[in-house]
Each structure stands twice: as C-alpha cells, then as structure tokens.
Amino acid sequence: MQKVTGKVRYGVVGGGSISQGAFMPGVGQTDNSQITALVTGDPEKASELAELYQIKAYAYEDFGTLLSSGEVDAVYIATPNFRHREFVVPALEAGIHVLLEKPMATNEADCKAMIEAAQRSGAKLMIAYRLHCEPGTLDMVERVHAGNFGDPRLFTSTFTQRVKPSNHRAQSGFDAGPVPDMGPYPLNMVRQLFNAEPVEVSAIGVHTPGSAINTWDTVTVSLRFPDERLAQFTVSYTLPDSERFQLLGTEGEIEASPCFGYGEGVAISYRAIVEGETRVHVNPVVDQFAGETAYFSDCILNDEAPEPDGEEGWRDVRVVAAIERALETGQPQKLEPLPARPAARRAAQRRAFALAEVPPMIGTESPTQ
16 A cells, blocks of 8 residues: 555446535645546446546446456445445555545444454545534534533434335345434434433334335434433425424533534524523534545544544444344333443644535436425
8 A cells, every 4th residue: 555645536336416516526626636536336337427528437347357457546435335245345455545425334244344344454444424524513622521411421313315126225225214314413413412322222113104115214312321311213205305403512502503414504503592592603614525535635644533434434333233132122222321422622633624516417306306
C-alpha cells in the first residue's frame, strides 16, 4: 500500500440515489478528494455518469480489475446492505481504503470479516456516519458530554418515511427494512449522547394494513443502558417524513429536528432548555457528504485512524441483530456489556462545505414517495 499524496482518488461502487444525489456532487466541494472511477451494473449510468464526471466506468464483475488498476486510492461503497462484504473485503485486501455506507452489514460475521481485512492490510475502513462530521450534531454531543443538561437519562426519537413499493428496500426483507436502514440514526445518536452501550433490547413491529413492504414496516425499539438509563425510537417505511429526537437530562433537555437528514434546506437544529430558559440553535445548511469525505481523506493523507471505524459500525449492527431476534421471539434480548468508546472529537471533523448542486438522476429515482 503506497502513501497517498495530493488528492485522494475515489472509486464509487454503486450508482444509486445516494451516490448520484449526495456523494458524487459532494466530493467536488472538497479540496483533497476526487472521483476517478465508477462501478455499476447499469450501462446507462456507466456511460452518462462517466461522461458527466470525466471518469472511467467498470461493471461489477470487473471490480477486481479496478482494484489492481492503480486508478483509485479509496472506494466509496453504496451497494445494498447485503452486498457490502463482497466489495469491502477485496478492496481492503488490495490495500485500497474504504468509506462504507451504513449500516455496515446485515450481520455481525460480515462486520468482523471487514474489520479483520482492514487489520491485515493496514488499509483504512470508515463507516459513513456523516453526522459524526456535522458541526451542529457535534455541538449537541459535546454539550451533553460537558454536562450542560445534567446526567442524560432518557432518549426518545421518531424517524419515518414512505418507501415506494417498487424500491428494493420494500422487497428484500428485514435486511433492507426500516430497522437496518433507518434505525442506525437514532441508535448511533443515543450511543453518542449517552457515551454508553445498551445492555438490553426489546422491540415491537407491525405490518401496516395495505402495506406492500414484505417485513415489519413500522418498529418501536426500547433500549436499556447501564445506570438504568432508557431509550426508545420508532422507525417506519409507511408514514409521512418525520425526524426528531428528545434527550432529557437531570438539569435540562434537547429537542432536535431536523436531526438525521441531509440535502437542500436541511439545517440540523435543536432547542435547548436549561433551568427553564429556552434557546433555539439553528445551524447552517452544509454538505454533509463533502464534510465526511474531506475528513476521511485527511485521515488517509495524514495516516490517522478514522473515528467512525469498523468497530463503530459493528456496535450498531450487533444491536440491530438483537432487535431482529426480539421481533422474532417477542422476548427482550440481553447484550454483552461493552466499554464506552473514546468520546473525543477532532477539529478536522468540523470542516464545513457549501451544499453542492445536484445534477439530474440517471437511471434511478428517489426511494421515497
């Protein structure tokens, strides 16, 4: 694995809505990253996106050729969740750094395989928790850790959207359903805010009458944390768009909305109540994908370990797996206690970029109605 200098060259694996509508435009906002290749199974996307971004396109079956071509230093992987391992492990073994969309995988074994591949090769693996690099989110996390709201005791959240029945998320079972797809947002948020790991999981799921989703389309999850702290969140594929969370501490509270989304007009904002005084904090709209890419590229160029690494991704996936067991059995699931992860945040993660202009989608559409 050679040392990377200049701009980090990325190959984009998967040409769906998140790649076209967020990552690829965002990279152009950075000063340390560029796209040099695309991997897709769609000839239309291959041709038109290659021309638009002046890059080389590869078919999925030619992924190995890309890895050995010398054309990329890193890959951004945004395939369906259940196809992550098949691209991540070969890339890491080839010494290519990986920025991987969440959830990290659909099972813990795949997570462990990716982590071990990164350890063997020394290539960096970062899970694309873009909110770990978003200034407004970091502000909330740091204020909670500083004790501004006392001891954080209770977290509640709602995150919903309507997914089109034609989208693969609606027809691929639990592994593409609302818990793995949307659940990591409130789950990761409460883990960051509490700076702790859950020890017990309960869940209730429903199939909304008339829904074409072939798994539980709306799920409520309850989490018990050490020191008798509690969290609850609901995710859904069949309700109007909504995203919010509330954190109650012994001396105050935070209400945040919007808090998980991205894109035009989405400014991460929150209302803080301390000692009866309410203040509203509205953060500027930033290009979250540019921010996370610039941060990962900084880690590559400076040979530093990225903060949302493979273990961070696995810690969420192990809870998602417990949620599935709770849904199937109707019984609470115990989790092995884990130590908290370091809560430090780096100045490099605060780099803010203006929102990129997004070109029209090619051969794909938004997954939501």
